[in-house]
Amino acid sequence: MANTRGKSFIGRFGVHIAVLIFVAIWTIPTLGILVTSLRDKDQITVSGWWTALTSSTQTVAGRLPGASAQVERDGTFVIEGNIFESGSGQVGAFGTRVQAPTQYAAGETAELNDGVTMQLNEDGSFVLTSPQAFEGDRGQRVYYSVLQPPSFTTENYNTVLFSEGIGRSFLNSLTVTVPATVIPILIAAFAAYALAWMRFPGRALLIAAIIGLLVVPLQMSLIPLLKLYNGVGAFFGVPAKTYLGIWLAHTGFGLPFAIYLLRSYIAGLPREIMESARIDGASDFEIFVKIVLPLSFPVLASFAIFQFLWVWNDLLVAMVFLGSGSDQLVLTGKLNALLGSRGGDWEILATSAFVTIIVPLIVFFSLQRYFVRGLLAGSVKGG
Amino acid sequence: MGSQIFSAILVIIVGVGGCVAYFWGANKLLDLAFPSRGVAGRAAIDNLRRQGIVRPWLFVGPALLILTVYLIYPVVDTLRLSFMDRAGQNFVGLANYQWAVGDREFRTSILNNFLWLAVVPAACTFLGLIIAVLTDKIWWGNIAKSLVFMPLAISFVGASVIWKFIYEYRAEGQTQIGILNAFIQYLGGTPQVWISIPFWNNFFLMVILIWIQTGFAMVILSSALRGIPEETIEAAVIDGANPFQIFWRIMVPQIWGTIAVVWTTITILVLKVFDIVLTMTNGQWNSQVLANLMFDWMFRGGGDFGRGAAIAVVIMLAVVPIMIWNIRQATRESGEGH
Amino acid sequence: ELKFKPGEDARFTWANYDDLKKVDLKGETLSIFGPWRGEDEALARSVLEYFSEATGATINYASSENYEQQIVIDTQAGSPPNIAILPQPGLIQDLASKGLLTPLDEGTANFVKENYGAGQSWVDLGTFNDKDGKAGFYGFPFKADLKSLVWYVPENFEEAGYEVPKTWEDMQKLTDQIVADGGVPWCIGLGSGGATGWPATDWVEDIMLRTQTPEVYDQWTKNEIKFNDPAVVNALTIFADIATNDKYVDGGKAAVAATDFRDSPKGLFAVPPKCYLHRQASFISSFFPEGTELGEDADFFYLPAYASKPELGTPVLGGGTLFTITKDSKAARAFIDYLKMPLAHEIWMAQSGFLTPLKTVNKDAYANDALKRQGDILVDATTFRFDGSDLMPGKIGAGAFWTGMIDLVGGKSPEAVGTDIQKSWDGIK
Amino acid sequence: MADLTLRDVKKSYGAVNILHGIDLDIKSGEFIVFVGPSGCGKSTLLRSIAGLEEITSGTLQIAGETVNDVPPSQRGIAMVFQSYALYPHMTVYDNMAFGMKIAKAPKAEIDRRVKQAADILQLTPYLDRLPKAMSGGQRQRVAIGRAIVRNPKVFLFDEPLSNLDAALRVATRIEIAKLKESMPQTTMIYVTHDQVEAMTLADRIVVLKDGRIEQVGTPMELYCKPGNLFVAQFIGSPAMNILPVTIERGGAPTAVRLPSGTVAHVPIATPANATGTKASFGVRPEDLRVADDAEGGALFEGTVDYIEQLGEVQLAYIDIGRQGEQLVAKMPGNAEVARGGILRLTASPGNLHLFDENGRTYAVSDRAVQAA
Amino acid sequence: MADLTLRDVKKSYGAVNILHGIDLDIKSGEFIVFVGPSGCGKSTLLRSIAGLEEITSGTLQIAGETVNDVPPSQRGIAMVFQSYALYPHMTVYDNMAFGMKIAKAPKAEIDRRVKQAADILQLTPYLDRLPKAMSGGQRQRVAIGRAIVRNPKVFLFDEPLSNLDAALRVATRIEIAKLKESMPQTTMIYVTHDQVEAMTLADRIVVLKDGRIEQVGTPMELYCKPGNLFVAQFIGSPAMNILPVTIERGGAPTAVRLPSGTVAHVPIATPANATGTKASFGVRPEDLRVADDAEGGALFEGTVDYIEQLGEVQLAYIDIGRQGEQLVAKMPGNAEVARGGILRLTASPGNLHLFDENGRTYAVSDRAVQAA
Numbered sequence A: 001m002a003n004t005r006g007k008s009f010i011g012r013f014g015v016h017i018a019v020l021i022f023v024a025i026w027t028i029p030t031l032g033i034l035v036t037s038l039r040d041k042d043q044i045t046v047s048g049w050w051t052a053l054t055s056s057t058q059t060v061a062g063r064l065p066g067a068s069a070q071v072e073r074d075g076t077f078v079i080e081g082n083i084f085e086s087g088s089g090q091v092g093a094f095g096t097r098v099q100a101p102t103q104y105a106a107g108e109t110a111e112l113n114d115g116v117t118m119q120l121n122e123d124g125s126f127v128l129t130s131p132q133a134f135e136g137d138r139g140q141r142v143y144y145s146v147l148q149p150p151s152f153t154t155e156n157y158n159t160v161l162f163s164e165g166i167g168r169s170f171l172n173s174l175t176v177t178v179p180a181t182v183i184p185i186l187i188a189a190f191a192a193y194a195l196a197w198m199r200f201p202g203r204a205l206l207i208a209a210i211i212g213l214l215v216v217p218l219q220m221s222l223i224p225l226l227k228l229y230n231g232v233g234a235f236f237g238v239p240a241k242t243y244l245g246i247w248l249a250h251t252g253f254g255l256p257f258a259i260y261l262l263r264s265y266i267a268g269l270p271r272e273i274m275e276s277a278r279i280d281g282a283s284d285f286e287i288f289v290k291i292v293l294p295l296s297f298p299v300l301a302s303f304a305i306f307q308f309l310w311v312w313n314d315l316l317v318a319m320v321f322l323g324s325g326s327d328q329l330v331l332t333g334k335l336n337a338l339l340g341s342r343g344g345d346w347e348i349l350a351t352s353a354f355v356t357i358i359v360p361l362i363v364f365f366s367l368q369r370y371f372v373r374g375l376l377a378g379s380v381k382g383g
Numbered sequence B: 001m002g003s004q005i006f007s008a009i010l011v012i013i014v015g016v017g018g019c020v021a022y023f024w025g026a027n028k029l030l031d032l033a034f035p036s037r038g039v040a041g042r043a044a045i046d047n048l049r050r051q052g053i054v055r056p057w058l059f060v061g062p063a064l065l066i067l068t069v070y071l072i073y074p075v076v077d078t079l080r081l082s083f084m085d086r087a088g089q090n091f092v093g094l095a096n097y098q099w100a101v102g103d104r105e106f107r108t109s110i111l112n113n114f115l116w117l118a119v120v121p122a123a124c125t126f127l128g129l130i131i132a133v134l135t136d137k138i139w140w141g142n143i144a145k146s147l148v149f150m151p152l153a154i155s156f157v158g159a160s161v162i163w164k165f166i167y168e169y170r171a172e173g174q175t176q177i178g179i180l181n182a183f184i185q186y187l188g189g190t191p192q193v194w195i196s197i198p199f200w201n202n203f204f205l206m207v208i209l210i211w212i213q214t215g216f217a218m219v220i221l222s223s224a225l226r227g228i229p230e231e232t233i234e235a236a237v238i239d240g241a242n243p244f245q246i247f248w249r250i251m252v253p254q255i256w257g258t259i260a261v262v263w264t265t266i267t268i269l270v271l272k273v274f275d276i277v278l279t280m281t282n283g284q285w286n287s288q289v290l291a292n293l294m295f296d297w298m299f300r301g302g303g304d305f306g307r308g309a310a311i312a313v314v315i316m317l318a319v320v321p322i323m324i325w326n327i328r329q330a331t332r333e334s335g336e337g338h
Numbered sequence C: 001e002l003k004f005k006p007g008e009d010a011r012f013t014w015a016n017y018d019d020l021k022k023v024d025l026k027g028e029t030l031s032i033f034g035p036w037r038g039e040d041e042a043l044a045r046s047v048l049e050y051f052s053e054a055t056g057a058t059i060n061y062a063s064s065e066n067y068e069q070q071i072v073i074d075t076q077a078g079s080p081p082n083i084a085i086l087p088q089p090g091l092i093q094d095l096a097s098k099g100l101l102t103p104l105d106e107g108t109a110n111f112v113k114e115n116y117g118a119g120q121s122w123v124d125l126g127t128f129n130d131k132d133g134k135a136g137f138y139g140f141p142f143k144a145d146l147k148s149l150v151w152y153v154p155e156n157f158e159e160a161g162y163e164v165p166k167t168w169e170d171m172q173k174l175t176d177q178i179v180a181d182g183g184v185p186w187c188i189g190l191g192s193g194g195a196t197g198w199p200a201t202d203w204v205e206d207i208m209l210r211t212q213t214p215e216v217y218d219q220w221t222k223n224e225i226k227f228n229d230p231a232v233v234n235a236l237t238i239f240a241d242i243a244t245n246d247k248y249v250d251g252g253k254a255a256v257a258a259t260d261f262r263d264s265p266k267g268l269f270a271v272p273p274k275c276y277l278h279r280q281a282s283f284i285s286s287f288f289p290e291g292t293e294l295g296e297d298a299d300f301f302y303l304p305a306y307a308s309k310p311e312l313g314t315p316v317l318g319g320g321t322l323f324t325i326t327k328d329s330k331a332a333r334a335f336i337d338y339l340k341m342p343l344a345h346e347i348w349m350a351q352s353g354f355l356t357p358l359k360t361v362n363k364d365a366y367a368n369d370a371l372k373r374q375g376d377i378l379v380d381a382t383t384f385r386f387d388g389s390d391l392m393p394g395k396i397g398a399g400a401f402w403t404g405m406i407d408l409v410g411g412k413s414p415e416a417v418g419t420d421i422q423k424s425w426d427g428i429k
Numbered sequence D, E: 001m002a003d004l005t006l007r008d009v010k011k012s013y014g015a016v017n018i019l020h021g022i023d024l025d026i027k028s029g030e031f032i033v034f035v036g037p038s039g040c041g042k043s044t045l046l047r048s049i050a051g052l053e054e055i056t057s058g059t060l061q062i063a064g065e066t067v068n069d070v071p072p073s074q075r076g077i078a079m080v081f082q083s084y085a086l087y088p089h090m091t092v093y094d095n096m097a098f099g100m101k102i103a104k105a106p107k108a109e110i111d112r113r114v115k116q117a118a119d120i121l122q123l124t125p126y127l128d129r130l131p132k133a134m135s136g137g138q139r140q141r142v143a144i145g146r147a148i149v150r151n152p153k154v155f156l157f158d159e160p161l162s163n164l165d166a167a168l169r170v171a172t173r174i175e176i177a178k179l180k181e182s183m184p185q186t187t188m189i190y191v192t193h194d195q196v197e198a199m200t201l202a203d204r205i206v207v208l209k210d211g212r213i214e215q216v217g218t219p220m221e222l223y224c225k226p227g228n229l230f231v232a233q234f235i236g237s238p239a240m241n242i243l244p245v246t247i248e249r250g251g252a253p254t255a256v257r258l259p260s261g262t263v264a265h266v267p268i269a270t271p272a273n274a275t276g277t278k279a280s281f282g283v284r285p286e287d288l289r290v291a292d293d294a295e296g297g298a299l300f301e302g303t304v305d306y307i308e309q310l311g312e313v314q315l316a317y318i319d320i321g322r323q324g325e326q327l328v329a330k331m332p333g334n335a336e337v338a339r340g341g342i343l344r345l346t347a348s349p350g351n352l353h354l355f356d357e358n359g360r361t362y363a364v365s366d367r368a369v370q371a372a
């Protein structure tokens, strides 16, 4: 309520600074990937991503035009031009052998074999002269150091965002994710309420079992479950891999955590509120729907965020329990397919990471507002 | 596209609606079967009692069913497999467990897992709590939170790329493209191959998980923090407590239950974690952990379901102490509160 | 739509396409799990499309980073794809021994033996033991990789005055020469995330083939000679002498295990060059900087054999993918038949990244000269041997062997490394 | 219609016994007030009646039916919680309407009743607020409103007025009295600490102490004929003055020796064998008056220690003994008493009380009961 | 040492103004009681003084220093919250000891002070309990204990006794009075709804209404010379009877025509031009008495509508007009009045009050002030 309880200067800014430091540490890696996703594929592994933000001096190789560009002038053959295709840049030094790439300062004239000379100026213009005619289409290689401005490309995003079928797989992902988030919430919330506020035999045992089930490794469940799916599918003569199947699978895998988290929260609600509703004549169902659910929004929202995330980012479960046809392939699967077989495509990986992050972030932001402060304020006096 | 959206929405409605329909319908049915409203006296009361017996099961029923199918059944199957040979066809008794005890890699994994368990849950919970508390007080808290949350939203593959670019090693003197080594080199130090320094590399891997999971702890804890009655904090302010004291002595104890939940969840997650180890080192340089080892035997080259299952069983057994602790916690709280 | 219009380009054996049209598979669905993603997937699909176009079958191709895991799960649970394409013979052996594979048609083995260069090697490669230990031909080899290649930048050689070495001894001399000139000869990167270490196994295998007879090599992959056998230790030592020599490798020995194999060739193209030589399989060219022209900006030479061991000839180490039938169907068998046709090979050859040992193809179909030269190496090999680590049981070839290589470049003695790996191997027997 | 019968009702939290066997008959339509020191078990008893606490033993009947295990919703009760127990996420309106909505009452009816209750409780401007934006008294009124909107057989009020200001308190008290009158069949059970509330509202008052009933009776019975020392001191404010005395001579009247040495003759019958025993002598502050010089010996004489001026009346605290015995006397606000002054006090014999060694009241048969 | 000065203190929650400019000077060592209807802003004012609410405008000074943005912990205050605000995870002992532990007081000292407070508040048996296992009154006592264990310059109490039983309430009230006496330098600000508490404890009472101060004064000032109609009705219980009258003739005394038609002469000076205006005539229930037949005209005559018997006194509700005008009269508990009977009432002229059309009191200069 009282926000500024009149803190000292340090007190007031200490928090900001501390948060800033935390956020910086947490963001640097992410920022790295963001910058990486905007960089040129070849640059990624050549220089640090942070250097991409500023101009830097780099030594690069270039190739001058081939023999077809030569003109004869006073018995010498000359090739002229500018090594900067865009026409701007600043050459620091240059060389003609890769082993000594910055042998000459810009503007100097380098002597090559057979009387060939080369001059490369600061603005990138060059003059190559030779007593004999040049031969061959591949021109002379030249090495030079150049001040490179930051350069970014959206090509990676083009590749990812406009790849074929991405819209469809986005929809498929949503089709998987939304019910796979909502269903476990419903099921878990009911169970959590029962485990927290209803009395029935075996309650404690159930709570224990749920914690135990948290640890079951997903990988161990896949084969037996898929067997079961195949069995059921065969029995009813329907496909084994359906949306229903994957919803249930995600529900099953998310359920222990959901129940565990929700139960601990719901058990902490003030019992007087529940009692008061009971006296008002509300049944358990009504208490749950009208009192417990609204008061549990913060925890429901947190769980929703996580479940959404897990499902959204999942590839394994989707590949196993859902087919890989175009009407079923999820976004992660689609993006994964964009990667080369040997997986070196960091620019794609980085870009996909950013593309997939957006929807969960939206979910996070939109559910943030349910993290209400003082939801229970004013309900009971005491404590 | 339009029809796709339509069918997607339809499918979603069917899925979610079905679930809602169950709870609503089952409850309605129960009310119809044992009417309590509009029925007089004793009968209503008896019916209510019957409802009281049945209703909890209606509520936990779906959860139970799903848990049984999706988790208990696989657990049983895993147990069975752990006594079988590599193809899961012949009974071999305790051979897989005997093998595990004798296996050097297994022992390394156990040790490493202990390290992870000791560090990661504590670090995540602690950092998450601190961030949750601090961001609660500032106007840009939500922005800060979402930045800390972001790693959680990045897939493991994405995360491994990110950290590759942090730990990346280039020989001394060369342009470092890993920010950590660049920093070390900038300070005049010698670049290190972080992920291959035995023992310590465990910590460099843990940092990744901490980086990811702190957001998780933060989200849950910050929702719990907001549930703390403001008045108790005001009372403490008046009692002269400084922010640290308020934090440690008023806020933390009141959300202790949630802290336990977060801690437990991350502990269990740590037991199961393998993506990070897999993508960063695949257990080399002595950084193996149980889950990755299990995965290894199960699917990657190992091809031995028996051994994989045996390791899985060990992982599951590791949770027993946590279970006991939690049950104590739960019964204590219901003993006092109910 | 089809990449090359049937009948239009003489490089292709269009007769095959007409034959294929006679097979009617309308309404059939053929599901395929394969390792290819991204650009490779597009290439693979271009091959598949001819099949579906001609026969009317629908093809569902899927892949993902964990498709191998998925194949294990799916076959085990009883919902496998029709065809699984796997690069690891070890994994296929696993599936075969659990009875999850269907043997290929009789005569297929014969076909491979007769029509593939070093045919018997390929047949052996595709032959696995089933549940009862009975051998059968399960894996049809399609698409090969050539591993025994050393990549270099011709112009860098030229400017420095180096020659392409013809023998291992020459190569050794060149190495020292480069060091003497103040350069660094090799770029080696063993990093590969979860598979870190594998590039070193190729080195060791190549050295094995150049220091031992093919028979010893075979025994080694079957563990009929131990991993700490002097023959193996010798190979390990030769590799270690290069990889752990700070002067020989870019970044020094610490960088070897830490550098990603996909990044390591980039040293060739740096200015000034970080290294001059890079031993890696044919696929690596796709990790060269954009715009690199093979044959001009970068080129390769055959990893030379020892002049002192002429009896071993010019052995070639390779890899490749094997097509297996995981769920039998008419379409699956028809598809394997399609792979026997030159056309299936030529379509991919005409694009990129594809080599084939099939002798009946039109070599002119290769998209460029470099590919064609690699193809020639493959077909002309006196000895062809498949990647040994892939032949070993997964736990060794994709586990202990990798770890051993990491240890080796980390400074562990070759003997100790060999002993360790052998121990692991004993553990799974 | 809604008689309540409690038979040996016990309740314990774990090992701690809170209610030690409560026997109580409440007739349909009665207005019963529970009073007793803080922590004596009033709320617990109320909650047991509501069905919110399972009673440990005994039987609880409503309208002749044993309801021990009938859920609260079926007992036909409404309750105002001491701690409000508002629904924090609902507006004041919804808080009050909740019960009726659950009962599926028609919308118009709900609206009418809620508006009416809000009117009575002066909550109309706040109907759209959430509880957290309300003052303590406003919250309390919402809690009351929630109960009166429903139309139960039994009303349970747990200190419903404790946070209200005097005016509102009187108004609400009268509203509750009227409410009671308008539903003569409805039983009301009311916990309060306010003497005035207890006296004005109750048909009968139940005095509790440490989980036991001390006395049950009409307000005047309790005031005039407290059954024991505890009740005598508990009812009435300021409390009855109690002095240790020795019975000089049992019989009727009884002669007792006051600490001051004075012997008073109390028109109360005591057995002859009581002679010489210790007893407690009681007189209410309001029954004390300044002794006329005309009248013979004053009962007490002492120095005024402290005076509380309440406007209309004043309370004089008078030291009457060496051992610090103190009396409180209520005097008219305009009486001239000064701190340090000496006062001589007396009371009419009919207003004197006597309790035996165990705190039990000596029979009052002989005593002239004051006109109510 | 701890004077408090409030200058034009305003507070609003969003668009809703709660405090509309409070000006108040509190001297060090004073005992100030805030009273006012529920929701008038007492808690808000108290919380503003504590620093828990930021005031929207104005200045707040403690001991001469502006503390508008001094954090609560630096203001040297202790506070009892209306809603207790106990630390749910701490035992009663720890709840009380917390403040001192924070202040790093020696263990023995903490123990002594906590035990002492527990003793006063009869909490000793509960020191090891958690708040949730306590009754409402017990919780409230813990909240009080927490404040008195510390030794602040300013005490803030927000309805600290509302859930206590009468006996404990008196005892605690006296303890608070003693506490006050033992620390003459400590300023105490106390919110209550209990007239008795306000009257007995306060050096000065501040009457608030809708976020404005209506009157500040000693208890007797407020009782005898209410500044306006609101204060007149708010102070005293039952409230002063107010009747609409017309001023027959302004001046001193003033002649007013009562609804009954009787003309009363009130010893209050009114301006001559008030003649003919509407006014409000007030008389406290306790100032009304049955008119002796001897005395001339009674002021009022009416039928007894309802009687509340409070033991010592009874309240008679008397209908005196056709428009349902009702008077309350406080009579001795033993006076013989019967429902339906006719009563003639009068009051001494000095006890009559008169308010102008706007509710302001007419100057009382001429009026005989009653002896306090």
Ligand SMILES: Nc1ncnc2c1ncn2[C@@H]1O[C@H](COP(=O)(O)OP(=O)(O)OP(=O)(O)O)[C@@H](O)[C@H]1O
Pocket (backbone or CB within 6 Å): D132, D133, D134, D135, D136, D137, D138, D163, D165, E013, E016, E018, E036, E037, E038, E039, E040, E041, E042, E043, E044, E045, E082
């Ligand atoms: N958070 C809030 N937002 C809006 N209005 C509020 C808020 N808190 C309190 N109020 C309003 O401010 C007014 C003053 O509240 P306050 O708590 O100060 O009253 P109070 O005088 O203490 O009353 P009570 O005697 O009932 O406790 C009330 O009308 C209340 O409804």
Ligand SMILES: Nc1ncnc2c1ncn2[C@@H]1O[C@H](COP(=O)(O)OP(=O)(O)OP(=O)(O)O)[C@@H](O)[C@H]1O
Pocket (backbone or CB within 6 Å): D013, D016, D018, D036, D037, D038, D039, D040, D041, D042, D043, D044, D045, D082, E132, E133, E134, E135, E136, E137, E138, E163, E165
């Ligand atoms: N959950 C509990 N566990 C143990 N003891 C409890 C619990 N709840 C209440 N008590 C104790 O039971 C006794 C009776 O409590 P109850 O709330 O009925 O008192 P009360 O008469 O309503 O008091 P008050 O007037 O202060 O509200 C108290 O001494 C209290 O400390």
Ligand SMILES: [Mg+2]
Pocket (backbone or CB within 6 Å): D042, D043, D044, D082, D158, E135, E136, E137
């Ligand atoms: Mg109570």
Ligand SMILES: [Mg+2]
Pocket (backbone or CB within 6 Å): D135, D136, D137, E042, E043, E044, E082, E158
């Ligand atoms: Mg208040």
